[in-house]
Amino acid sequence: MSRVNRARDEAIPDQEIDRLSQTYKVLGDPTRLKIVMALGGGEMCVCDLAAFLDLTESAVSHQLRRLRDMSLIKKRREGQILFYSLDDDHVADLLNIGLEHVRE
Amino acid sequence: MSRVNRARDEAIPDQEIDRLSQTYKVLGDPTRLKIVMALGGGEMCVCDLAAFLDLTESAVSHQLRRLRDMSLIKKRREGQILFYSLDDDHVADLLNIGLEHVRE
DNA sequence: TTGTTATATGAGTATATGATCATATATTAA
DNA sequence: TTAATATATGATCATATACTCATATAACAA
Numbered sequence: 001m002s003r004v005n006r007a008r009d010e011a012i013p014d015q016e017i018d019r020l021s022q023t024y025k026v027l028g029d030p031t032r033l034k035i036v037m038a039l040g041g042g043e044m045c046v047c048d049l050a051a052f053l054d055l056t057e058s059a060v061s062h063q064l065r066r067l068r069d070m071s072l073i074k075k076r077r078e079g080q081i082l083f084y085s086l087d088d089d090h091v092a093d094l095l096n097i098g099l100e101h102v103r104e
Numbered sequence: 105m106s107r108v109n110r111a112r113d114e115a116i117p118d119q120e121i122d123r124l125s126q127t128y129k130v131l132g133d134p135t136r137l138k139i140v141m142a143l144g145g146g147e148m149c150v151c152d153l154a155a156f157l158d159l160t161e162s163a164v165s166h167q168l169r170r171l172r173d174m175s176l177i178k179k180r181r182e183g184q185i186l187f188y189s190l191d192d193d194h195v196a197d198l199l200n201i202g203l204e205h206v207r208e
Numbered sequence: 209t210t211g212t213t214a215t216a217t218g219a220g221t222a223t224a225t226g227a228t229c230a231t232a233t234a235t236t237a238a
Numbered sequence: 239t240t241a242a243t244a245t246a247t248g249a250t251c252a253t254a255t256a257c258t259c260a261t262a263t264a265a266c267a268a
Contacts (some may be wrong), residue, residue, distance in 0.1 A: 035198055065246075101175070101198065150216090
């Protein structure tokens with residue numbers, strides 16, 4: 001079988017490609033990456049992240065929304081404050097393997 | 105120590121953040137993601153990829169350049185033909201963990 | 209040399225996107 | 239209820255980017 005036909009045969013559905021590429025795209029911005037790296041060290045609220053990143057809380061909230069849309073982070077309410085954290089262990093794994101790659 | 109100070113303390117250098125986010129960004133496009141997924145099944149030349157993706161060879165070449173700039177793929181010449189493949193095992197790991205995440 | 213094939217690259221264009229600003233929502237306190 | 243605090247969201251604008259087209263380069267054949 002030709003290489004092209006093999007690739008077609010083994011290809012995953014476009015829907016999965018789209019979700020996977022969107023996941024990487026969301027991590028592919030310095031601000032959002034700093035957010036998830038920071039959350040890797042423990043949960044933080046929007047105002048924590050705004051102070052850490054030196055950005056408005058609005059800008060942070062917009063980025064948190066995108067991270068949440070891809071299930072990379074989750075939130076927990078405590079009164080008026082929302083604490084964000086990584087959604088699951090896969091996220092930390094993704095970050096660590098990426099780091100290994102860029103550090104080699 | 106406050107959560108903000110802890111985050112500042114544990115933060116990795118901006119230079120690493122930039123390289124890491126660029127790496128994810130390069131994977132964060134459906135066309136480029138299809139390319140690396142296809143290369144995960146074996147090396148392919150530019151014309152193979154153009155046929156597989158139904159794109160011009162120019163468009164494919166531009167995307168291969170971006171993938172190569174982030175050391176995600178490498179090339180091997182055989183006469184007039186350049187065969188592309190994944191650069192190292194980290195790339196396949198990144199893809200597999202990403203897939204686990206979107207499939208759960 | 210000239211011609212052909214395979215790939216690469218610079219410029220241009222249409223679309224996507226990140227930060228800002230203004231406004232809206234939600235929780236708590238008075 | 240009203241006010242204050244914390245967060246979310248829609249519109250806007252400036253920048254980034256994926257593809258196309260034209261052209262350039264590289265390897266091989268005649």
